[in-house]
Amino acid sequence: MKLINQGSLFWAKNIINLHSSSKQKKKHIIWSVLIVAFSVVPLVISIILTNGMTEGITEKYIDLQSGHIQIIIPEGFSDLAKSDLKETILSISEVYSCDLVDEGFGVLYSSGGSYSTALHGVAENFLESEEVYEEFTEIVGSVNLKNPKNIIISSSIAENLELSLNDRVAIAAVNNSSGNTFFKPTILEVSGIINSGYRNLDNQLVFFNSTVASNLLKDSGRQYFSIKLTTNVLNEVYSTAEKINDLVNDSSISIKTWDMLNRVLFRNFAETKNILYVVMALIIMIAGVNVSSLCIMLIQENYTNIGIMKATGAYSRSIKQAFLIAVMFISFVGSIMGVLLGLIIGLNLNVILTAISHTGIAAADFYLISIPIDIQATQLIMVVLFTCVISYLSILIPLKRLKKISIIKILNS
Amino acid sequence: MMNNSSEKVFVSGLVTAIDVKNLTKTYINGTENLTVLNAVNFKLMKGSSVVIMGKSGCGKSTFLHMVGGLDSADSGTVFVAGHQLDSLNSDRLTQFRKKHIGFIFQMHYLLEDFSALENLMVTSMIQGNQKKKAKESALTLMNDVGLSSKINNYPGQLSGGERQRVAIARALINDPDIILADEPTGNLDEENSHIIEDLLFGLVKKYQKSLVLVTHDPYIANLADETLILQKGVFKGDV
Numbered sequence: 001m002k003l004i005n006q007g008s009l010f011w012a013k014n015i016i017n018l019h020s021s022s023k024q025k026k027k028h029i030i031w032s033v034l035i036v037a038f039s040v041v042p043l044v045i046s047i048i049l050t051n052g053m054t055e056g057i058t059e060k061y062i063d064l065q066s067g068h069i070q071i072i073i074p075e076g077f078s079d080l081a082k083s084d085l086k087e088t089i090l091s092i093s094e095v096y097s098c099d100l101v102d103e104g105f106g107v108l109y110s111s112g113g114s115y116s117t118a119l120h121g122v123a124e125n126f127l128e129s130e131e132v133y134e135e136f137t138e139i140v141g142s143v144n145l146k147n148p149k150n151i152i153i154s155s156s157i158a159e160n161l162e163l164s165l166n167d168r169v170a171i172a173a174v175n176n177s178s179g180n181t182f183f184k185p186t187i188l189e190v191s192g193i194i195n196s197g198y199r200n201l202d203n204q205l206v207f208f209n210s211t212v213a214s215n216l217l218k219d220s221g222r223q224y225f226s227i228k229l230t231t232n233v234l235n236e237v238y239s240t241a242e243k244i245n246d247l248v249n250d251s252s253i254s255i256k257t258w259d260m261l262n263r264v265l266f267r268n269f270a271e272t273k274n275i276l277y278v279v280m281a282l283i284i285m286i287a288g289v290n291v292s293s294l295c296i297m298l299i300q301e302n303y304t305n306i307g308i309m310k311a312t313g314a315y316s317r318s319i320k321q322a323f324l325i326a327v328m329f330i331s332f333v334g335s336i337m338g339v340l341l342g343l344i345i346g347l348n349l350n351v352i353l354t355a356i357s358h359t360g361i362a363a364a365d366f367y368l369i370s371i372p373i374d375i376q377a378t379q380l381i382m383v384v385l386f387t388c389v390i391s392y393l394s395i396l397i398p399l400k401r402l403k404k405i406s407i408i409k410i411l412n413s
Numbered sequence: 414m415m416n417n418s419s420e421k422v423f424v425s426g427l428v429t430a431i432d433v434k435n436l437t438k439t440y441i442n443g444t445e446n447l448t449v450l451n452a453v454n455f456k457l458m459k460g461s462s463v464v465i466m467g468k469s470g471c472g473k474s475t476f477l478h479m480v481g482g483l484d485s486a487d488s489g490t491v492f493v494a495g496h497q498l499d500s501l502n503s504d505r506l507t508q509f510r511k512k513h514i515g516f517i518f519q520m521h522y523l524l525e526d527f528s529a530l531e532n533l534m535v536t537s538m539i540q541g542n543q544k545k546k547a548k549e550s551a552l553t554l555m556n557d558v559g560l561s562s563k564i565n566n567y568p569g570q571l572s573g574g575e576r577q578r579v580a581i582a583r584a585l586i587n588d589p590d591i592i593l594a595d596e597p598t599g600n601l602d603e604e605n606s607h608i609i610e611d612l613l614f615g616l617v618k619k620y621q622k623s624l625v626l627v628t629h630d631p632y633i634a635n636l637a638d639e640t641l642i643l644q645k646g647v648f649k650g651d652v
Contacts, residue, residue, distance in 0.1 A: 315504065
């Protein structure tokens, strides 16, 4: 049995043929295509935006803060043991880099005020490595930490503390080496001001030389290897973490992947993404109401034709199929147009967001300055399919009316 | 061939095309009951033609609709091509019409958005025929009705007579056994009416179809095998 009746297809083509349509029908068809298209656009933009945001922010967190995998070094681990461990880790083919990082919590003081944040002690050329360097959207001064008296801070922290290049800043962390807790201040000079393009991350970007950090954060911080991989695929990250665990084979060493380290952040992303998708899906459902009314209009316009077709022996299901094909085609064209329009806007998202940020809208601060454009064909296909399914569901009721059309009433009218 | 005043049998072959027994139909108009068909009996053999005449509103079209399975009776039975119509459900009735009946109405009822040829093709294709076969049949019939030069014209570009010729071709496109024509020339002038009537009877003969035609035009009486008058709910004999 054939799925599509050729006659239904033939009739459907004619139902939506704009050349031979009445002015009102033409207007209604074009309007319906546009409504479907415009309802799809926000969903496509949301997908591009959330994909880009998630990818961009993840990249920045991995490259500037957590790495793909962290190996927390237990207290009392000798320098030689650390060196051996690093060598073991670097022997794994998926590992791109392995940097020792001292991390702790402290307070920065300047004449402009104080600021509590995370502190990072890193190797002198840590910020110069390619994958880290490319995450900065703006650099003032240098990102080299060869001079142990230098500190590199983000532009948002500099703004908060009213600091400029070459200004001095006091940095203090908790020290309880003598059994008494006290703050141990160190004076450093701002040699570089950086901007990651993401304000939430910028609020935590303070880097100085690891030799300073090893003293400053000795009691309150922790030391770990920040391991970066050649892949971002989470499953590969997991398998590499397992590989490291097997090779290291030391129960005192804790191994964590980036999604574990940033669990709250990424859960928030996922939740925001889901809420956004639900809202956009609702917009498409509202467009479905319009598709339904288009279907009713097409049936009303073809009322007599339907009756005559029935009289000549056409099955209700063949007639139904003609209208189904016609309306689904309109939805399909609308959704394709919406996807294309959404893609055009999505590809220019950075230009649009930059323009929005110039208007002073505070929400812009929560976005990346430059969003990587990540377009996934499968997601776009899903959008088109979803729109078509909504359209299909919305015309089921109008199509049921076809069966009730009375041939006698038409002939007698 | 006539059995009695209310039962008519027209024999052309051995097979009965239509057999109507005690058909009654009453319309309720407010408090008044109007019986348009009162225990009507009727028989038509395959390949025969009959013309039914009568005053407006006497029940001619109602009779035709019942024979075509478009309307149901209050009582009595209608057998068409071996099918007892009151025993068929909606789908089976559609199947019956598809296989056995070709309708021609007073209004041409052509699809305005289709060309003449497409009107024929869509009627054939929507019943499951392939496009190629539908087109071949449509072209043959357009030639039969003398409109092979106007196959691409839309109904709006055809005269009243031409539209009705397309409607005749449409009634024949699915090769039905019986043609039911309800005042097919009712909207045409005398000259055109005669052309259409001659054409219709010629095609019915050519394709060996049975024909039941409802009309006011006495000219047709000469073309049909028999003529009946429907009066006060019963058939009243030859004109």
